[in-house]
Amino acid sequence: MATLFNSNGSKVQLGKKIGGGGEGNVYKIISTDKTAAKIWHEKKPKKKQNKITIMAESSSDSLRKVTAWPLDTLHKTKGGDVIGFIMPDITGYNKLHDFYNPSNRKKKHPNIDWEFLISICRNIAASFATIHAKNHVIGDVNPGLIFVSNKTVTKFVDCDSFQIIHNKITYPCRVGVQNFTPPELQKTKDFSKVLRTKNHDNFGLALLIFHILMMGRHPFSGVYSGNSDMELRVSIQKYLYAYSSNTSTRLKIKPPPKSISVDMLPNEIQSFFEKAFSQSGSLFNRPTAKEWIKALDRFRSQLKKCRSISTHKYYNKLTSCPWCLLENKGVTYFYKKSFNINKYWDGAQSAISLKITKINFNQEFNKIKSLASPGPTKITFPSLFKPCKEKPFNLTILNTYKEIIPKQLKTQMPGQLFFSADEKKILKKRKGRKFQSIFLFLTTIAPSYYFSLNIKAQVTQILLVVLAFILFSYKSSKDKKIDKKKKEHTNQKKQATVELLIQNKQIKSEIVGRINSTRLPILSTIKSAELKLNKGISSNKNNLKNLKNQWESNFNDTSFNTTQKNLTSSYKKYKNIKLDYNAELHTINIKAKDDQFNYYMQSTYINDWKIKGIGPKKKRGLYIHGIQVASDISSWAVDRVPGFGEKHTQTMLDWKYQMENLFVFSPNNAITLSQYKRLKNKYLKLKLGLERKIINESDKLEQINKQRLQKNDKLTDSINKLMHKLAQDEINLEEFKRKYINI
Structure with missing residues (x-):
């Protein structure tokens, strides 16, 4: 060494x-x-x-x-x-990539949840804050710099690449990973000549946090609206944040299919990303490490645990678990904890076979069957009378007032118009002149329809027509006197008709006034009295009907029969609990193979395999279009990815088929711990609930008769009193009619 x-x-x-x-x-x-x-x-x-x-x-x-x-x-x-x-x-520390990448996390840390990842983000931000507090700049921010412990403690490596300033001498960071470099530095070729700032680091910090929270997604990687895919460096350079709420940005680039929605995050975190990845953020205005610490601490305190899967935690403002919704779409990010059911089988069997010691259910059920309904209590109700109809009054009293009608009207109609013998002759001559004039007119006009007349004949014709008109219109002084006589007679008839109408109306009004002043007050009094009696009878009949309805609802067999039916059903369910439990467990085991296969295909990431003819660039194209795992692959989905023709599409389908053949079913992991607990708790809860129901409800049948007898006494007294009052009112009404109606 x-x-x-x-x-x-x-x-x-x-x-x-x-x-x-x-x-x-x-x-x-x-x-x-x-x-x-x-x-x-x-x-x-x-x-x-x-x-x-x-x-x-x-x-x-x-x-x-x-x-x-x-x-x-x-x-x-x-x-x-x-x-x-x-x-x-x-x-003892692990690469950051092992935690946020779903494929690596499944292999190395399958039981961690979103809260664990949020804690990692928070501690990364704290590390940034510590480094910045010493006036250092990381510069080359990227996931490879960070290692994480199993308790979310973070450590930065390759610190010798950090930018250090000492005694006014700058020791720059000479390197940079393009996919994590801020937009304003994307065109930089020599980083040794660039003075890095904390705001540059803040871009990398926001990108790391996005990367971790969004399951390895890059914020600038999405589906470009143009004809071809845009390179990631160009997307960063143009500030095309794929998850932006900005409408103009959304028209150019959208999140990849099946990616996590930023709506799963609090508004504060979403606004931090918008600010960090926008052009305005590049002006020394991106969220700082200290601001991220506070925001992530608040986010972590707002998490809610899914009821179905323990590793699913989500923002408590959401109405349902988003991780479950994603799994329903075939995307799994957090994995269920599996266990061997055989270790728990004895306990499961004994839990279901527990017997209640408070009561002998066979004996209790026989008791329930032996109880018979006592039937409704006998009582005779009076028949409900039909409402009494008001009889029409006899208006013979009107004969008393005949004397007020006058025998003869003051005005008389004029008689028929008569003419004298001389007047009749004059009328006859007038009729003859009119006939002659008409004949002259027709004989004068007729030749013009058949012959063409010369001017002299036409003049003669006109003179004859004028003569006919004069003859027709001529009236002598005697004629005029006769016309005046006719007109005076017509006017007399009209005047007489108007006067007669007025006199009739006055007479009719006088008759009605006399009747109303004498007859109507009497009739009104009688009618009011009759209505009052009828109203009282009708009210009592309604009250009696209501009491009858109360009687029938309180003292029929419905309550007894329903209780007995429900208890019989509950007892049968209780006897079948073990059979139902085993049937559901059998169904789970049958479904387990499909679940394991789907889970396997959803966890087989394309990037983890070498596929002939499919290099990193094509894999990235698949990733951008939402094709990450084997289950995402279909002929339609792959064929629409730019650069994938029939050949490469078939290559991906062949690889998917190869992965399917590698699947091996594991019977021992057919049921998860959470599934077992839910199943066990479901049937234990059902068993205890049925026991309580049978015990508490069995005495109810015996109490029904006692309750009926107690209520019977109260209703009987009310009914008897009401029936007596109704009978008396009917007698009073008949007597009233006999005396006063036919007056």
Whole structure:
């Protein structure tokens, strides 16, 4: 084993190699279990050596808690060049990738939940805050820098790449992982010439937290709306945050299919991501590590545990478990804890075969069957009378008022119009003249329809027509007197008709007034009295009907029969509990093979396998379009991914078929612990509930008769009193009718 020297010239004995990378290897130090040595592959420039010396001299307890910070320099010879450094040993810590990547988590940490991942995020933010408090900048932020313990404690490695400022001399971070580099630095070719800021680190911090909470998804990786996929570096450079709520961004890029929705996160966390990944955030305005610590602590305190699967924890403002909804869609991120049912089988059998000691159920059931309903209590109700109808009044009294009608109207209609003999002759001559004029007119006009007349004939024709008109219209003085006589007679008839109508109306009004002043007050009084009697009878009949309904509802067999039927059903269910339990357990075992197969296919990640002809670029294309595991593969899904033609689609279908053939069913893991507990609790709860029901309800049948007798006394008295009052009211009404209605 190699022997080196520290800055004091003391010997440092190296042990076995425990790690390594592109810059150097890491070895155990034999003299202690708490430290390790990082030895570079190549000699470093003097400035790099000075940087490590300064870092070792500025080491502090707070830095050592969260990083593998250089503790001392290492040299081949005393006082020689720095070839490496001593740092805290991080044995027992795991790569961050093993926790947030679903495939790695299934293999190495299958029982952790979202709360565990949130705690990791919180501790990463705390580590950032500690480093920034010392005025250092990480620079090359990426998941490879971070290791995590099983208690969520985080440690940063490769600290010699951090940006350090000492005595106004900057020792820059010379490297950067493109997928974690801020948009404003994406075009940088030489990081050694860039002064990194804490705001640059804050971008990487937000990206790490997103990566962990969103199951390894990159915030700038999504489905681009253009004709081809966009490179991740270009998406970062253009601030195209795929999960943004910004409408203009959403039109350009969307989250991949089957990815987790940011709506699963509190609004505060969502706004932090929006701010960190936006262009405005690049102006020294991204959420700081301290702000992330507070937000993540609040988030962790707001988690809720799923009732179905213990490893499902989610934000308590959500109405249902989002992890269960994702599993229903064929996406599994947190895994159920399985166990061997055979270890618990004896207990399961004995739990179901427990017997109640309070009562002998066979004897109790025979007692239930032997009880018979006593039947309804006998009582005779009076027949409900039909409502009494009001009889029409006899209005013979109107004959008393005949004398008020006058025998003769004051106005008389004029008689028929008569003409004298001379007037009749004049009327006859007038009729003759009119006939002659009409004849003259027709004989004059007729020739023009058949012959074409000359001007002289036409003039003669016009003169004859004028003569006919004059003859038709002519009236002598005697004619005019006769017309005047006719008009006067017509006016007299009209005037007489109007006067007669007025006189009739006055007479009718006088008759009605006299009737109303004498007859109607009497009739109103009689009618009011009759209505009052009828109303009282109707009210009593309704009351009697209500009492009858109460009687029937309280004293029928429904309560007894229902109770006996329910208890019989409960007893049969109680006897079949064990059979039902075994049947459901059998169903679970039958379904187990399908569940295990689906679970296996959902947990077989494409990135974990070498597939001929499918390189990293094509795998990333599948990933962006929501095809991550074997169960996602279908001819339709793969064929729509850009770059996948018929050949590559068939390659993926063949690989899926190969994975299906590798599946092996495990009968011992057919049921999960949570399933077993739910099944056991379900039937124990059912058993105890039925026992209580049978015990508590069996006495109810014996109490029904006692209750009926107690209520019988109260209702009988009320019914008898009401029946007596109703009979008396009926007699009163008949007597009233006899005396007063036919007046």
